[in-house]
Amino acid sequence: MTRRKFFTVLANGATVVVFGMWQLAKKAPRKFVRAITLDKYPGRVKASPNLKEDCKWSG
Amino acid sequence: MKVQCELCPKACVIQPGQSGECRVRINIDGVLRTVVYAYPCSIHADPVEKKPLFHFLPGTRILSIATVGCNLHCKNCQNWEISQANPEQSQAYFYPPDKLVAAAVEYGFPSIAYTYTDPVVYYEYTYDTAKLARAQNIRTVLVTAAYISKEPWRRLLEFVDAANIDLKGITDDFYRRVCSGTLKPVQQALVLAKAAGIMVEVTNLIIPTLNDKPEHIRQLVQWVRRNLGSETPVHFSRFSPRYKMRHLPPTSARTLELAREIAMSEGMQYIYIGNIQSKEGQNTYCPACKKLLIERIGYTVLQNRLAEGCCPDCGTQIYGVWK
Numbered sequence: 438m439t440r441r442k443f444f445t446v447l448a449n450g451a452t453v454v455v456f457g458m459w460q461l462a463k464k465a466p467r468k469f470v471r472a473i474t475l476d477k478y479p480g481r482v483k484a485s486p487n488l489k490e491d492c493k494w495s496g
Numbered sequence: 497m498k499v500q501c502e503l504c505p506k507a508c509v510i511q512p513g514q515s516g517e518c519r520v521r522i523n524i525d526g527v528l529r530t531v532v533y534a535y536p537c538s539i540h541a542d543p544v545e546k547k548p549l550f551h552f553l554p555g556t557r558i559l560s561i562a563t564v565g566c567n568l569h570c571k572n573c574q575n576w577e578i579s580q581a582n583p584e585q586s587q588a589y590f591y592p593p594d595k596l597v598a599a600a601v602e603y604g605f606p607s608i609a610y611t612y613t614d615p616v617v618y619y620e621y622t623y624d625t626a627k628l629a630r631a632q633n634i635r636t637v638l639v640t641a642a643y644i645s646k647e648p649w650r651r652l653l654e655f656v657d658a659a660n661i662d663l664k665g666i667t668d669d670f671y672r673r674v675c676s677g678t679l680k681p682v683q684q685a686l687v688l689a690k691a692a693g694i695m696v697e698v699t700n701l702i703i704p705t706l707n708d709k710p711e712h713i714r715q716l717v718q719w720v721r722r723n724l725g726s727e728t729p730v731h732f733s734r735f736s737p738r739y740k741m742r743h744l745p746p747t748s749a750r751t752l753e754l755a756r757e758i759a760m761s762e763g764m765q766y767i768y769i770g771n772i773q774s775k776e777g778q779n780t781y782c783p784a785c786k787k788l789l790i791e792r793i794g795y796t797v798l799q800n801r802l803a804e805g806c807c808p809d810c811g812t813q814i815y816g817v818w819k
Contacts, residue, residue: 469502469647471620472521474533480586492540494612495574496547496639
């Protein structure tokens with residue numbers, strides 16, 4: 438085997454290994470990451486609720 | 497840069513400036529942000545029986561909150577005005593976790609419920625509040641469809657005391673067509689909750705023509721018995737025409753009674769009927785001696801005969817959190 442052929446085989450092998458590991462990493466379950474809070478509510482902010490008010494929602 | 501939200505099985509890949517399917521988790525400059533943290537759109541004091549929870553501190557009131565948004569889009573949603581709302585078009589209160597827990601302590605609520613929409617989508621707010629509440633001896637209750645990934649669910653369950661979990665149907669087809677979800681993650685979440693030692697009650701809303709076949713009800717009950725145990729309370733609830741299902745009639749009392757009969761014949765111990773008056777379907781009976789233990793009408797407890805969580809007549813321990 439020539440030196441050039443040896444390095445070609447080595448490079449191809451390394452490429453296959455790296456590609457395979459990348460594929461495995463993509464499929465591996467990732468750790469859940471919490472969302473970060475937003476500073477400002479995009480809707481309207483109301484005054485404090487009246488806890489004695491009847492709730493119209495189910496549940 | 498796109499981000500992927502891994503909170504629920506939908507695993508939304510979110511473009512910059514866009515939100516996931518739940519409408520409340522957004523990508524801002526490549527960072528996943530929760531829009532509704534500390535901003536509940538609804539805060540009320542409800543009877544715990546309204547959740548419905550029949551085996552958890554009966555006769556008490558529970559501080560109940562929700563933010564807008566939901567990761568499911570059930571065509572029959574009873575609370576679609578908030579569950580399917582955009583935060584930009586909504587109104588909310590500013591209640592960070594410490595303020596909410598302080599309010600529960602000040603007004604003497606023994607527990608806080610995360611309900612009305614789905615606590616899954618306001619996960620971080622629920623988690624932080626539940627953790628603070630535990631430190632103050634305030635119990636945490638989830639009312640949820642449990643469409644959530646395993647890892648965040650396991651983490652949240654550490655601080656949860658009880659849950660009413662919807663099992664909306666027993667076929668994947670029903671979940672896909674009616675709820676825009678899938679069945680398996682919900683079943684996994686139910687099993688995980690029970691295994692974590694949470695007091696679990698199950699609700700099944702029976703919708704005429706969609707999930708009211710006796711064989712499907714039997715399958716659902718058999719699944720609950722095999723995977724969660726016969727002591728797990730099951731509530732069959734009456735459907736009312738709402739949202740995108742106004743063309744269907746309300747569930748008949750006969751269908752609900754039949755569901756109860758099927759469940760009892762399968763050996764389930766506590767079967768209830770909800771959203772409709774039903775004398776036997778609202779009471780708790782001892783599974784051993786069949787004597788009346790808790791008598792209810794609507795959300796009101798008329799009498800509670802339990803003695804230290806046991807039947808006063810035969811001493812059988814009754815599944816639940818009683819004090």
